[in-house]
Amino acid sequence: MKTLSPETHSAVQDKFMTARRELSEALIERDDEIDLALTALIAQEHLLLVGPPGCAKSLLLDSLMNWMHGRRFAILLTKFSTPEEVVGPVSITALKEDRYRRVTTSKLPEAELAFIDEVWKASSAILNTLLKILNERVFENDGETLRVPLRLCVAASNEWPSPETGKELTALLDRFLFRRTVRPIATLAGRRRLLWTRDHGPKLSTSITADEVDAAHKAAGALPWSDDAVEALETILRTLTKEGIQPGDRRQYKAVGATQAYAYLAGAERVSPEHLEVLASVLWDDPVEQPEKSAQVIARIANPTGMRVNQLLMEAEQILSATDVKNLGQATTATAKLGEIEKQLSAIERDPRASKARAYVRDQMRRIRLACIHEV
Ligand SMILES: Nc1ncnc2c1ncn2[C@@H]1O[C@H](COP(=O)(O)OP(=O)(O)O)[C@@H](O)[C@H]1O
Ligand SMILES: [Mg+2]
Missing domain, CATH: 3.40.50.300 (P-loop containing nucleotide triphosphate hydrolases)
Structure with a gap:
């Protein structure tokens, strides 16, 4: 190399x-x-x-x-x-x-x-x-x-x-x-x-060589772990075992490198608990029964904020898909409920995912209001 x-x-x-x-x-x-x-x-x-x-x-x-x-x-x-x-x-x-x-x-x-x-x-x-x-x-x-x-x-x-x-x-x-x-x-x-959009093909302005991939691999492998992240990983593995999910030793061993790789991609200088979220795709064996449970355990321990944002976004989507914007009553109820979600998102400070989600919910509220004005 x-x-x-x-x-x-x-x-x-x-x-x-x-x-x-x-x-x-x-x-x-x-x-x-x-x-x-x-x-x-x-x-x-x-x-x-x-x-x-x-x-x-x-x-x-x-x-x-x-x-x-x-x-x-x-x-x-x-x-x-x-x-x-x-x-x-x-x-x-x-x-x-x-x-x-x-x-x-x-x-x-x-x-x-x-x-x-x-x-x-x-x-x-x-x-x-x-x-x-x-x-x-x-x-x-x-x-x-x-x-x-x-x-x-x-x-x-x-x-x-x-x-x-x-x-x-x-x-x-x-x-x-x-x-x-x-x-x-x-x-x-x-x-x-x-x-x-007619063309969904990504336009990539860069390219990468096998040597560069090797360099990234090496750099990622050298990223240190924060104490919090070490503890979170061990807690995750213990909790998963209690839930009946016990991925093999090789998988557990490789989880360390996987997390470092994700931290490297995120541009971090050390591994912190939220990088463990990538393990939702790693720490399970049975593809039917386990992935969802595993993801929940990992999110709860590694990134409770991210989990909350996702929940709120899912609620917003449910409201949006159940609302007929041409029905004034429904539209008003929906904007009120979305406003509530927006407020909860705004209470989650300094989380990029939360602010992105908040902007999205605001956009949707605006869209419903516009549709209502149009109807009237
Ligand atoms: N999430 C998406 N984002 C962008 N384009 C999508 C998405 N889902 C489907 N498409 C469109 O559908 C096409 C078919 O996707 P493809 O990659 O062949 O699917 P698959 O391999 O999963 O069967 C894509 O080329 C793209 O034009
Ligand atoms: Mg295909």
Whole structure:
């Protein structure tokens, strides 16, 4: 790994922050997924996004792939996909000498960044190779064990694998440290943007190299932890165990690096409790039963303010979707209720999320008032 000067270091961090902003400006309601993708790249741990078709999984992951220079590999798996498509065809010249060697040029074993779409469609043969490459970062070719240059594999799917679909899939699921369910756009304002903006493709003004990603990884790993953050992480793990959520030791160990990577992305100089929120995508095993509970425990311990803001925003959305702005009575009640929420948000001082939420609620109140005037 090349050593970068201090100036280059902060330049790399700036690139991450710029990409974060530019992605977030283009993609609607995907801030958490964007943070996760960039955190995964910094942590050099694999990421899986699961959600219904058309919720911008590919748009985000493709954008991430295009952001990084270097050797990339992308594939959309089907149940007919063969190992050749993933790790390369068998060399004919080698076969003539009775050797079984794959030509891995431009395939997964030579990639620094990989995107596997519809990952659960993989056949057993592909799954086994994937497991080894993702987990041990090695590829066996003709009796030789080769280290792969893979920094990060991102994957997407429309569903979570269930235990009935077999052990191999559960094993592969565990190889992704970051895992998240992507949901359709939730707010009215978001839906408007979706409909009335024709191009959602992010325009990224920077790009990043594998060496720079390595530098970010190293810098993140060197970030110190505040005492509060140490205590919060230990409390989270204890509380999760009490709730019946006990991610394996490897996952717990890797949670430390994951949190540091997120703190680095946030531009922090040390890890503080709110950075632990990224662990909502890390600290659970069962994708159906546990993620929500785990997220609640983590938010309660790591970021009670953020949790309160989210609750208030959700209440605001409920009011908005239940209100017919053409009905004067309903509109008046809604603005009164929204005013109440706005007041509660304004009581949360010096929290950027709270002020953003407050501006949003105010905007919505203004919109309802305007619609009323229009009606009258
Ligand atoms: N949250 C969103 N932000 C911006 N565009 C979106 C969003 N959700 C869907 N789209 C639009 O829908 C298209 C389909 O998304 P895509 O990434 O192919 O979905 P997926 O891979 O989840 O099936 C995108 O290219 C974009 O135009
Ligand atoms: Mg897709």
